[in-house]
Amino acid sequence: MYQDRHIAVVGAGLVGSGWAIVFARGGHEVCVFDENERIRASLRDTVAAQLRDLASHGLVDDVDSILARIHVCDTLADAVTDAFYVQESVLEREDVKKNISQAIAEHLAADAVVGSSTSGIPGSAFTADTPSRERYLVVHPVNPPYLVPVVELVPAPWTSTESVERAMALMNEVGQAPVLVRREIEGFILNRLQGVLLREAWALFEEGYASAEDIDKTVRDGLGLRWSFMGPFETIDLNAPGGIRDYAERLGPLYHSIAASRTELQPWSTDLIARAEEARRDVLPADELAVRRGWRDRRLMALAAHKAKQAAGGQPDESH
Amino acid sequence: MYQDRHIAVVGAGLVGSGWAIVFARGGHEVCVFDENERIRASLRDTVAAQLRDLASHGLVDDVDSILARIHVCDTLADAVTDAFYVQESVLEREDVKKNISQAIAEHLAADAVVGSSTSGIPGSAFTADTPSRERYLVVHPVNPPYLVPVVELVPAPWTSTESVERAMALMNEVGQAPVLVRREIEGFILNRLQGVLLREAWALFEEGYASAEDIDKTVRDGLGLRWSFMGPFETIDLNAPGGIRDYAERLGPLYHSIAASRTELQPWSTDLIARAEEARRDVLPADELAVRRGWRDRRLMALAAHKAKQAAGGQPDESH
Numbered sequence: 001m002y003q004d005r006h007i008a009v010v011g012a013g014l015v016g017s018g019w020a021i022v023f024a025r026g027g028h029e030v031c032v033f034d035e036n037e038r039i040r041a042s043l044r045d046t047v048a049a050q051l052r053d054l055a056s057h058g059l060v061d062d063v064d065s066i067l068a069r070i071h072v073c074d075t076l077a078d079a080v081t082d083a084f085y086v087q088e089s090v091l092e093r094e095d096v097k098k099n100i101s102q103a104i105a106e107h108l109a110a111d112a113v114v115g116s117s118t119s120g121i122p123g124s125a126f127t128a129d130t131p132s133r134e135r136y137l138v139v140h141p142v143n144p145p146y147l148v149p150v151v152e153l154v155p156a157p158w159t160s161t162e163s164v165e166r167a168m169a170l171m172n173e174v175g176q177a178p179v180l181v182r183r184e185i186e187g188f189i190l191n192r193l194q195g196v197l198l199r200e201a202w203a204l205f206e207e208g209y210a211s212a213e214d215i216d217k218t219v220r221d222g223l224g225l226r227w228s229f230m231g232p233f234e235t236i237d238l239n240a241p242g243g244i245r246d247y248a249e250r251l252g253p254l255y256h257s258i259a260a261s262r263t264e265l266q267p268w269s270t271d272l273i274a275r276a277e278e279a280r281r282d283v284l285p286a287d288e289l290a291v292r293r294g295w296r297d298r299r300l301m302a303l304a305a306h307k308a309k310q311a312a313g314g315q316p317d318e319s320h
Numbered sequence: 321m322y323q324d325r326h327i328a329v330v331g332a333g334l335v336g337s338g339w340a341i342v343f344a345r346g347g348h349e350v351c352v353f354d355e356n357e358r359i360r361a362s363l364r365d366t367v368a369a370q371l372r373d374l375a376s377h378g379l380v381d382d383v384d385s386i387l388a389r390i391h392v393c394d395t396l397a398d399a400v401t402d403a404f405y406v407q408e409s410v411l412e413r414e415d416v417k418k419n420i421s422q423a424i425a426e427h428l429a430a431d432a433v434v435g436s437s438t439s440g441i442p443g444s445a446f447t448a449d450t451p452s453r454e455r456y457l458v459v460h461p462v463n464p465p466y467l468v469p470v471v472e473l474v475p476a477p478w479t480s481t482e483s484v485e486r487a488m489a490l491m492n493e494v495g496q497a498p499v500l501v502r503r504e505i506e507g508f509i510l511n512r513l514q515g516v517l518l519r520e521a522w523a524l525f526e527e528g529y530a531s532a533e534d535i536d537k538t539v540r541d542g543l544g545l546r547w548s549f550m551g552p553f554e555t556i557d558l559n560a561p562g563g564i565r566d567y568a569e570r571l572g573p574l575y576h577s578i579a580a581s582r583t584e585l586q587p588w589s590t591d592l593i594a595r596a597e598e599a600r601r602d603v604l605p606a607d608e609l610a611v612r613r614g615w616r617d618r619r620l621m622a623l624a625a626h627k628a629k630q631a632a633g634g635q636p637d638e639s640h
Contacts, residue, residue, distance in 0.1 A: 148542055149542075150537060150538055150541040150543075152538070177537050177541035177542075179534035179535075179538050181529055182530060183528075185524075185529055186577060186581065187574060187575075187578045189529065189530050189534070189535060189538045190538050190543060191574065192578050193520055193521060193535075193538065193539065194543055194552075195520075195574070195575040195578040196516040196517055196519070196578070196579065197513055197516055197517045198552055198556065198575055199575055200512055200515075201513060204505075204509060208502060208503075209502055209503065209505055209509065211500075214499035214509070215499075215509060216550065216553050217470060218470055218472070218509045218510050218551070219513065219550075219552055220547065220548065220551045220554075221469045222470030223470075223510060223547065225467075225548055225620060225624075226468075226544075226616070226620070227543065227544030228540065228545055228547070228548035229540055229544070230539075230540055231535060231536020231537060231538070231539040231544075232514075232518055232521050232539055233532045233533075233596065234536050234540075234603075236518065237600045238609065238613050238616055243597065244600045245596070245597040252587060253587070254511065255511075255515040255518055256588070257506060258511070258512050258515040258516070259515065259516065259585055263585070265580055265583070267572060267576045268568050268572045273564075273565050273568045273569070273572075276553065276564050276565070277563065277564055277565040280554070280557045283554075286563060289558065289563055292558060296550065299549050299630060300546070302630055303548065303626070306622070306623070306626045310622055
């Protein structure tokens with residue numbers, strides 16, 4: 001779509017530069033703007049390094065041609081003017097999001113759609129007074145978006161259906177996995193699902209039922225395996241002879257009872273956080289965090305390559 | 321350990337036959353007993369087919385020698401006598417578990433430990449009156465145990481520390497990933513973590529925030545990727561510049577607020593279950609469930625091979 005027009009990326013920190021890779025990898029010309037001059041100056045080097053990493057895992061073919069599609073702009077106007085889509089990834093603060101949304105509107109083409117990468121602020125909190133607010137919505141990626149394909153699309157009450165559909169089509173076209181959050185809700189879908197699991201994990205740790213390391217093991221050597229290629233509904237659908245209804249009738253009462261045992265609500269205490277910190281530092285000293293993040297990113301790349309191979313390998317339709 | 325003695329597998333349905341593969345793959349002689357004569361008669365064929373599948377994914381080397389270590393016994397006494405470890409995987413019903421635990425005790429060597437595969441019944445509900453009850457505990461696998469390594473060890477109040485340690489050592493030795501649930505709790509760790517995520521997923525679906533398919537996508541193309549090689553604690557530890565304490569201080573309030581928005585407790589209604597069933601049948605017709613289960617198992621095998629390769633590939637210590 002819009003083959004002669006480009007995509008604008010506004011804000012080029014970790015998230016924005018990741019988006020630049022996603023769109024350029026998908027064949028689009030990308031104009032990137034960041035207020036910070038140093039970020040603008042180093043952007044192409046940053047992106048080139050990430051692309052070489054991806055290439056070494058077989059995840060992109062031609063680093064140079066992808067890089068050639070990424071252009072750094074010196075002004076917001078240069079980046080946004082004539083773009084058919086704008087991805088905004090500035091600082092996660094309501095006033096900052098509000099200001100940039102209004103500034104983008106000044107240069108926005110009459111048919112362009114604007115997606116915000118916000119992970120937690122609903123669009124209605126910062127686009128209410130934005131001109132053309134019907135073309136603004138949340139398009140929330142997971143970091144880094146070129147390795148983790150899910151993207152949450154969350155319309156504000158005034159976002160038009162057409163804008164949602166165009167953002168959805170673009171995300172599908174560039175190989176992401178867009179999901180529609182039909183109306184605003186705190187934490188959207190992904191962080192709500194992560195949040196409830198974390199809450200139970202912290203509670204089990206706090207009450208001494210298991211070590212943090214054993215709770216991690218339960219996920220990485222158990223629950224997380226299926227969830228890396230099937231969602232929770234498909235998992236339980238395949239886990240009872242008669243499918244999901246059969247499963248829900250058998251195990252619903254157990255899960256209800258588990259939920260009923262966790263009615264007490266309290267924030268994670270300073271003491272609890274200190275204990276979790278201590279448990280993690282026993283396993284991974286603070287000065288090894290950065291190295292371990294590199295390991296995580298390589299594992300994500302290897303997993304992405306593995307999943308792509310599986311999807312291509314004559315398996316039944318991956319989209320099930 | 322106990323190199324001249326065997327392991328007994330009691331109950332040889334899906335779970336028990338999976339355990340036979342785990343122990344025989346780990347180099348142990350395994351004596352299998354099931355009350356059902358047809359299961360006894362077909363066991364070696366069932367296991368041979370599973371082993372050939374594993375071999376085709378590079379997950380076992382020598383099908384014949386593994387198979388040669390699996391022996392079918394015609395009586396419980398034959399299987400249990402002289403075994404140094406007994407894995408019980410009979411029907412998931414309290415009275416059945418109680419009876420078999422007592423029957424096993426009649427033939428149990430003086431130093432043998434008995435693990436029950438129960439996924440939900442605490443050991444204290446069925447071993448209170450069992451002779452040698454200090455040597456009984458829950459050793460709960462995920463199906464199939466030869467592909468999903470996590471095993472939950474749950475001592476009853478009377479289980480001796482030594483018995484737990486011996487079961488733990490055996491599980492590590494045969495390549496499983498044992499976790500210690502320090503005292504009994506409904507759903508143990510794995511099903512509690514799965515349960516809270518399912519509860520939120522069902523609620524989001526019920527309230528129309530997202531389709532079941534989009535909720536699945538959020539996990540399989542998002543959350544589930546990291547969780548297939550890191551647990552939830554390691555994930556958040558690496559997800560904030562200053563580690564888990566930094567993360568908890570930044571995001572704790574959001575997760576608390578999400579939890580506070582789900583205080584109302586209701587079982588999954590018949591209507592809700594029917595809607596979920598309908599949503600799943602739109603994606604996967606009932607007559608394709610069995611084929612899709614085959615797909616799932618092949619994906620699990622491919623993922624197991626992928627993870628083994630990653631662990632062996634000069635990456636930093638996998639046990640972190």
